[in-house]
Amino acid sequence: MLIETYTSNWIKDFTDIKSEIENGLHGFDYIIEHVGSTAVPNLHSKPIIDIDIIYSKKTDFVKIKSGLEKIGYYHNGNQGIKDRDVFKRNGKLTNKILDIVKHHLYVCPIDSLALERHILTRNFLRKNEWARIKYQQMKYELAEQANQDKKVYAELKELNINDFIDSIIEVEKRTHRMKCE
Secondary structure, X not given: OOXXXXXXXXXXXXXXXXXXXXXXXXXXXXXXXXXXXXXXXXXXXXXXXXXXXXXXXXXXXXXXXXXXXXXXXXXXXXXXXXXXXXXXXXXXXXXXXXXXOOEEEEEEEOOOHHHHHHHHHHHXXXXXXXXXXXXXHHHHHHHHHOOOOHHHHXXXXXXXXXXXXXXXXXXXXXXXXXXXX
């Protein structure tokens, strides 16, 4: 099955990956966030840990990129999404955690809209059970339509779930603005 039942192991997986990344980025200025569906308790998901490394100064990106390369990642560009750089394992260095636990690794400046989207979506789904349940149902329906094919699922998700995500992000932004006023 493409979508798996939620497991708290995903939190441990994130913590393990974060620890390995921190070893490679020791002394740099950054924040690491667990984002995506595996970061939302009780949300069934593809078992892939999504991670954002966040930096504040442009010069920090070069340092982070170099640190990630030293622990076996390569920079794979932004894949069409502004201010969200993708890093993948290069297969040259081995690491018992980074090579086994499936994950997507992104590096974003603190003012990145892609980062904001990740954080707002995660936070809204954590706080609103109705939204988590609806999102989960949509994911199962799309996985079924895709015949459990990862590539087809990703395409369907892009086409069908963005409006839902956009609507919950707008609610989260409004709520945040109201708290700040």
